[in-house]
Structure formats: structure tokens, C-alpha cells
Amino acid sequence: ETGVTQSPTHLIKTRGQQVTLRCSSQSGHNTVSWYQQALGQGPQFIFQYYREEENGRGNFPPRFSGLQFPNYSSELNVNALELDDSALYLCASSLEIGYGYTFGSGTRLTVV
Amino acid sequence: AQTVTQSQPEMSVQEAETVTLSCTYDTSESDYYLFWYKQPPSRQMILVIRQEAYKQQNATENRFSVNFQKAAKSFSLKISDSQLGDAAMYFCAYSRPGNTGKLIFGQGTTLQVKP
Numbered sequence: 001e002t003g004v005t006q007s008p009t010h011l012i013k014t015r016g017q018q019v020t021l022r023c024s025s026q027s028g029h030n031t032v033s034w035y036q037q038a039l040g041q042g043p044q045f046i047f048q049y050y051r052e053e054e055n056g057r058g059n060f061p062p063r064f065s066g067l068q069f070p071n072y073s074s075e076l077n078v079n080a081l082e083l084d085d086s087a088l089y090l091c092a093s094s095l096e097i098g099y100g101y102t103f104g105s106g107t108r109l110t111v112v
Numbered sequence: 113a114q115t116v117t118q119s120q121p122e123m124s125v126q127e128a129e130t131v132t133l134s135c136t137y138d139t140s141e142s143d144y145y146l147f148w149y150k151q152p153p154s155r156q157m158i159l160v161i162r163q164e165a166y167k168q169q170n171a172t173e174n175r176f177s178v179n180f181q182k183a184a185k186s187f188s189l190k191i192s193d194s195q196l197g198d199a200a201m202y203f204c205a206y207s208r209p210g211n212t213g214k215l216i217f218g219q220g221t222t223l224q225v226k227p
Binding site: 042044 | 116118154155156157158159162203205209210211212213214215216217218219220
């Protein structure tokens with residue numbers, strides 16, 4: 001097992017730009033969830049992917065989108081960045097939906 | 113909709129002492145899971161303990177134990193023999209049994225451990 005790896009660790013973007021965050025899950029992990037954690041707050045669920053299909057979405061606008069790939073990696077894409085998108089973005093993966101999830105260390109996104 | 117509330121933004125404890133972190137939640141469902149996660153400065157969420165709502169027995173993991181009061185919708189975490197490495201932000205979280213990847217988190221409690 002190599003854990004869950006997220007890249008980059010830190011990122012600074014300008015308002016209006018687009019960003020792609022990446023998550024590399026452990027082999028065999030069929031499901032991945034993404035969370036947004038504002039400073040000093042608890043994480044909020046963005047969406048979940050299971051076997052490359054979206055399997056549930058939280059209260060986030062369509063400019064937040066994702067992809068999951070057959071090699072157990074996934075992406076979170078955010079278009080038209082806003083200042084309020086500044087946060088820590090966490091991914092978590094698991095073998096199956098009802099099993100325990102392993103979290104990555106997150107990507108700290110700053111929008112200026 | 114389910115909600116999770118942690119009313120203690122910060123707590124402190126002396127090394128080797130015991131501390132209890134509070135959490136309340138609201139749900140209309142009868143079956144669910146509750147969790148305590150630890151987030152150290154490394155930012156990675158680490159599962160501390162999990163409780164299934166259908167189990168009456170409180171979960172324990174070494175120095176960590178919970179007091180699960182289903183009727184009161186209360187789920188507190190007790191840390192015994194506190195260690196310097198326990199210093200972190202602690203989050204209470206809720207999920208449905210069928211999907212533990214869709215977690216609803218509380219606002220967190222920052223725990224300081226004093227030597």
C-alpha cells in the first residue's frame with residue numbers, strides 16, 4: 001500500500017482561472033470522495049465517484065467537476081475560481097463505498 | 113438533513129490527564145455511523161474511532177473511548193492518559209451505513225496538550 005497522494009500540496013491561482021487538483025489512490029480503491037475544508041472549519045462533501053461514475057454530490061455548483069480514472073487516480077476541476085474557493089481540498093478513497101476511507105494530506109488552494 | 117455540532121472550539125489538557133470532547137448531531141434516521149477523526153498539522157484526516165448506531169456498547173480503541181447516547185443524539189470522545197502527540201484538531205462526523213465516503217463533519221475542536 002502506498003497511501004493516498006494528492007498533488008500539488010500548495011497552489012495559488014487568480015480569480016476567474018481554472019484549476020485541476022489530483023489524487024492518487026491505493027490500488028484497488030474503486031471509490032473516491034472529495035471534500036473542501038475552509039480555514040478553521042470542518043470538511044464539506046463535494047462529490048463522490050465510484051467506478052468512474054459520479055455517485056453523489058454535495059451542495060456545490062457545477063463549476064466543481066471531477067473525473068475518476070481506471071488507474072485509481074482522480075481529479076477535481078474548478079472553473080471560474082472565486083476568492084471563496086480558497087481552502088484545503090481533501091480526497092479520500094476506499095475499496096468500496098461502505099468500507100473505511102483513507103484520506104490524503106490535501107491541496108491548499110489560494111485564490112487571489 | 114443531518115447536522116453535526118461541536119460546541120467546544122478549543123480544549124486543553126495536561127499530559128497524562130483525561131479530556132472529553134463533545135459532539136451532538138441531528139438525524140431522523142435510526143441507523144447510521146458516527147466517527148471521530150484527528151487532523152494534525154500534517155493535514156491528513158486520521159480515523160480515531162467509529163461507532164455503529166445499532167450497537168449499544170460504546171466503542172473503545174486503546175486510550176480512546178466514546179460515550180454514545182442515541183436518545184440524546186450525543187457522541188463524546190474521551191482521551192485517557194493524554195500524550196503530546198494527541199494535540200490536533202478533532203472532528204466528529206456522521207454517515208449513513210451504506211456510504212461512509214459521504215461524511216458530514218462538525219466544526220472541529222482544537223486540542224492542546226500541555227507538558
